[in-house]
Amino acid sequence: MTAQPTTAPGTLVPAQGGPPRERTPAPRRRARRTVGDWATLALAVAVGALIAVPFLLILVNSFKSPADYSTGGPLSLPSALYTDGIVAFWERVDFPQKLWNSFVISGLVAVFAVTLSVLNAFALGIGRIKGRTWVVLLILLANMLPQEVLLYPLYFMFKEVGLYNSIWSVVIIFTVIQSAFGTYLLASVYGTFPKEMLEAAALDGASRLQILLRVVVPISRPTLSVLLIFFFIWTWNEFLIPLTFLVSNDVQTVPVAVTVLQGDRLMDVTTTSASALLGLLPTLVFFLVFQRTLTRGITAGAVK
Incomplete structure (x- = not known):
C-alpha cells in the first residue's frame, strides 16, 4: 500500500480519466464579531451622526425660503429648492x-x-x-x-x-x-x-x-x-x-x-x-x- 503524495493548495491535481484540475483552497473562516466590537461600532456611528447633524441643518436651511423657515422652523424640509439666499450672499460680499x-x-x-x-x-x-x-x-x-x-x-x-x-x-x-x-x-x-x-x-x-x-x-x-x-x-x-x-x-x-x-x-x-x-x-x-x-x-x- 503506497502513501498518497500531498499537494499544496492551488496546485494542479490529475483527475481520474480527465485533464489535471486545480485544487481550490479551503475558504477562510471569518472572525466573529464580539459584543464589544458591535458596541464600539454602534458608539462610532452615534458619534458620527451627532457630528453630522449641524452640517445637515446647514444644508437643509441653505435651500429653504424665509417663509418655509418661519412656518416649519429649522428642522423641517424645504417645500422647494430656494437658491436666492446663496445668490444674495454671493453677490453681496x-x-x-x-x-x-x-x-x-x-x-x-x-x-x-x-x-x-x-x-x-x-x-x-x-x-x-x-x-x-x-x-x-x-x-x-x-x-x-x-x-x-x-x-x-x-x-x-x-x-x-x-x-x-x-x-x-x-x-x-x-x-x-x-x-x-x-x-x-x-x-x-x-x-x-x-x-x-x-x-x-x-x-x-x-x-x-x-x-x-x-x-x-x-x-x-x-x-x-x-x-x-x-x-x-x-x-x-x-x-x-x-x-x-x-x-x-x-x-x-x-x-x-x-x-x-x-x-x-x-x-x-x-x-x-x-x-x-x-x-x-x-x-x-x-x-x-x-x-x-x-x-x-x-x-x-x-x-x-
Whole structure:
C-alpha cells in the first residue's frame, strides 16, 4: 500500500480519466464579531451622526425660503429648492474675492509655517542647541496665549510698520502661531532621528543644508504633509484676528464675510446658512482631495 503524495493548495491535481484540475483552497473562516466590537461600532456611528447633524441643518436651511423657515422652523424640509439666499450672499460680499483671499492666506501660512517648523526643529532636535527644553517651552507660548491677549500689541506693531489692513499681517501672525506647534511636534520627531544615517551623510561630504533637504525632509515627508493640511484648515477657519486686522472689503476672508449678514436686531437665517455652506465647501473639498495623504501621514509611524 503506497502513501498518497500531498499537494499544496492551488496546485494542479490529475483527475481520474480527465485533464489535471486545480485544487481550490479551503475558504477562510471569518472572525466573529464580539459584543464589544458591535458596541464600539454602534458608539462610532452615534458619534458620527451627532457630528453630522449641524452640517445637515446647514444644508437643509441653505435651500429653504424665509417663509418655509418661519412656518416649519429649522428642522423641517424645504417645500422647494430656494437658491436666492446663496445668490444674495454671493453677490453681496463678492464671494469669489473672499474665497481667493482665504485661499492665498491659508496657502501661504501653511507653506511658511511648515518651512519654519522644519528649520526650527532641525536646530532643536538634531542640532541639539543649548537650553533646548527652554527654547521649546518659549516657542509654545505662541500657542498657549489666547488670541485676545495678542490683539492690542500686534495691532500697535503692524500699525507702526504699515502692514495694518494687509493680508501680510495675518500671514505673519498665523505663520508664527502655527509654526510653534509644528516646531514642538517636529523637534520631538527629529530628536529620535537615527544618528548613524546623519553621520554617514556627513562622511560623504554632505553639508548641514544637504542633510536637511536630502535626508531629513524626505524621511519626514508624511508628517510634513499632515502639518501642511492642518495648518491650511486651521488658518482658513480663523475669525478673530482676520476680523481685527482686515477691515477693507477687498482683503477680508470668508469667515469674516459671514458677519456682514448679521445686524443688531435682525438676521436672515437662510442666507446665513447659505453663507456657512459656501464657506464650508472649500475646506471639505480640500480635505477630501488630501484625505489619502492625511491618512498615510498619520499612520506612517505606526508600521516600521
